Amino acid sequence: MKKRSALQNAAKNHIAEHSSLYVFITVLFLMGVIFGAVLVNSLSFTQKEDLFYYLSQFFGQVSQGKIASDHVMFTTSLAHNVKYIGFIWILGISIIGLPVILILLFLKGMVVGFTVGFLVNQMGWNGFLLAFVSILPQNIFIVPIFIVIAALSLSLSMKMIRRVLLKQDREPLKPIISRYILTLAVSVVFLTAAGAIEAYLSPALMKSVVSFLGN
Secondary structure (H helix, E strand, O other), X not given: OHHHHXXXXXXXXXXXXXXXXXXXXXXXXXXXXXXXXXXXXXXXXXXXXXXXXXXXXXHHHHHOOOOOOHXXXXXXXXXXXXXXXXXXXXXXXXOOOHXXXXXXXXXXXXXXXXXXXXXXXXXXXXXHHHHHHHOHHHHXXXXXXXHHHHHHHHHHHHHHHHHHHOOOOXXXXXXXXXXXXXXXXXXXXXXXXXXXXXXXXXXXXXXXXXXXXXX
């Protein structure tokens, strides 16, 4: 119980200490979402028709149960998210990683915004419902993990800049790196849960919604 309370206090102190960084990162991610949604309107009619054709083919396969096996979807989803998070994590250790981290976070938001925006643009409320069951469940875990890892990576990257280039930061690196590694390990656990949701729950929800809309 004491250990749990200590972890909660550490988490609260961390968020309070880096609150401005978390606000900045969250706003940046939301800007990516908005940009992705707006980007849909810049597509030509032909591009929209082509994308919607492939999307319709996919939904047809979902309704017929012809998509990849649950295990393949799980491993693919987990591998993709772990690689993405791992890349951001590695960039946090480097001195030149700061701008790349921001770009990757913005791109992640843009992909989410574009996907939801395209579904809503083409299918209205039906598209929103499909986006809700196919994108939201796993992203309840994925998005917070991306934001936390990005915040920690930016914080560490700035510490490295102050330490190596500006010769200002004299805080011991060993405990910081240890916490950084622990955060990555915990993130993989949550990404595993997200991968399981995306592989085992979302397809079933999508199949139900597609069947409902088809009727």
